[in-house]
Amino acid sequence: MAMNYEEVSRQIIDGVGGADNIISATNCMTRLRLVLKDESKANDDAVGRIKAVKSVIKQGGQYQVVIGNEVSNLFKTFKTMGDFGGNAAAAPAKPQGNPVQRLMGFVAGCLTPLLPAMLGTGMLKVVLTLCTTIGILQTTSPTYIIFFAIADGFFYFLPLFLGWSIAMKTGGSVPLYVAVGAMLCYPNMVSLMGGAMEGIRYGSFLNMPCTYLLGFIPVINTSYTSSVVPMLLMTPVMKWAEDFADRVSPNVLKAFLKPLLFLLICVPIIMCVLGPLGGVIGNGLASVFNTMYNRTPWLTVGILSALMPFIVMTGMHYALIPLCMNNLATLGWDVIVMVTMFCSNICQGGAAFGVAAKTKDMDTRSEGIACGISATVAGVTEPAMYGINLRYGRPMIAAVIGAGVSGLLAGITGVKGYTMGGSPSFLSLITFIGGSSPYAGLIFGAICGILGLAISCGLAYLLYSDKAAGVGTADGGEINAEKAGNAGGTEEKAGKIEEGPVVAPGMISSPINGKALPLSETPDEVFASGTMGTGVAIQPSEGKVYAPADGEITTFFPTGHAIGMTSQNGAEILIHVGMNTVDMEGKGFTPMKKQGDKVKKGELLLEFDIAAIEATGHPIITPVLVTNVDYFNAVEPVAVGKDVSVGDDLINLK
DSSP, rough: OOHHHHHHHHHHHHHHHHHEEEEEEESSSSSEEEEESGGGGGGHHEEEEEEHHOOEEEETTTEEEEOOOTHHHHHHHGGGOOOOOOOOOOOOOOOOOOOOHHHHHHHHHHHHHGGHHHHHHHHHHHHHHHHTTTTTTTTTTTTHHHHHHHHHHHHHTHHHHHHHHHHHTOOOEEEEEEEEHHHHHHHHHHHHTTOOOTTTOEETTEEEEEEEEETTTTEEOOTTOOOHHHHHHHHHHHHHHHHHHHSSSSSHHHHHHHHHHHHHHHHOOOIIIHHHHHHHHHHHHHHHHHHHHHOOOHHHHHHHHHHHHHHHHHHHHHHTTHHHHHHHHHHHHHTTHHHHHHHHHHHHHHHHHHHHHHHHHHHHHHHOOOOHIIIIIEEEEEOIIIIIIIHHHHHHHHHHHHHHHHHHHHHHTTOBSSSSOSSSSSGGGGGOOSSSSSSSSHHHHHHHHHOOOHHHHHHHHHHHHHHTTTTTTTTTTOOOOGGGOTTTTTTHHHHHHSOOOOOEEEEESSSSSEEEGGGGSSHHHHHHHHSSSSEEEEEESSSSSSSSSSHHHHHOTTTTEEEEEEEEESEEEEESSSGGGGGGGTTTTSSSSTTTTTEEOEEEEEOOOOHHHHHHHHHOOOEEEOOOOGGGSEEEEOOSEEEEEEEEEEEEEO
């Protein structure tokens, strides 16, 4: 039965003395690691009795709740149930990826919290547009004005909301950051920047109209309502200004001096430098895109539609949201996100439908239908993209071709999105209503979607084959049902096999050169007691880990100290280098593969520095476990007490 993450999280929190007793929370490969204010408030017995909890360990100032392989999924829910402040026992996480990836990650982190309001108000605008188009409401009626206030208000005051999300992302002062955003939307500021205030001296700077701060510093006239870029550019300045103001303000004066200094620093910088720069960047991007679209709309939309699945894979689609919002604010419409993602999403679903129609394997057919519905109706493409199209390869070709053709037609017919409203799918077609011919976008958008669906589905049907994909064959991992009830197995055992992964007998080889020891000699009671599974402990003589079998890396912990993989015969294998080496935060570990990689027996997975681990006082002994022992008739270590080399028989699965 699937774990109820919310219920288990609540039980653990109650068992350790409540959310207020948790200073920080993190997870490793198998454990939820908590730092508690007062460990005496934790009821170890109550936590240990929770069905999903295998054991409780107190070690190194941490209260460790052993969960097993499900801990990563559990932690996603657990961390939402309180302000636990991250991992207080470890250094702050280092930014991952190159500078461009970090920038995109930051932009996504700032904009993602705003999406619910963005989508809700966007859809409300769509409803109001429908009502005025068919004559149900007049734009001058109180009803329209009231609802339009909330529908348009969010976008109008977007800098203010961005101030909140940036502060939450960076750990800054929410009221101060919001104050900067609010200034940009203040009515008199809007009039001042619009050049509409009487008695104000206006001039010119760099051939752009401006007014003056302190009478001589030029402030270029720029509209900041509905803007995104200026507040994003201000992020490092606001962070620095707050830290500086806090550092130089005496404690006795800090209550008012710190915020005063913050505002005195930020206001001139955003008004005189970064605000105008953001406006220039935003208008420049809109102008470049508008030029591209006006000259070759079919090519622009077609290419982007075809490339969109690969943009989504890298996470770059989040970084396109500011450009989409900028287009809506400056042009009144967008195609770079709303139309191209519509074409791409529909075709991802179409390709999944094509696989479902072609395959003779019932499981694959069921998956294809479910993934296709998810993509075309809800706009959720990850199941189709990763579960079907990329997994089998050829369907992705069909999806890309279909999206490209659909995008070409959308560009030729001038399909545009006029407001944001949910993940692009057939349900979001109403966001294409607008412009001089309100229903043209809706009609042509539907045609483009149907065309893309038909092309991607048809091509996937032609290109896909069960044999090429390895579906329904031994190479594809399918084992006869007879295996579930093989000789020596009880009905109970057979039942477990049918409910769990499909498994078969086999041999797990040694992944490390060293001496094989009984698991009971592991200096950690969870491993030593067999709570996490059955296997062998190895005292390494060389700092390298190799694949113990053919299979797939299902988990590669970010710190590199633990690897989980599933072999071709269904064994779930855990290799945990050293004890409590998660505390080393990756130092001394060099992963050679990554999560999701398919590997062959004997391929190098990881290099680790034995001397560096031992220098920290952590035992280097390394458990090699089979964690899903219940799905086999027997799991027997065969090399205990011997020196083993990589590739030697280590664990026999029966």
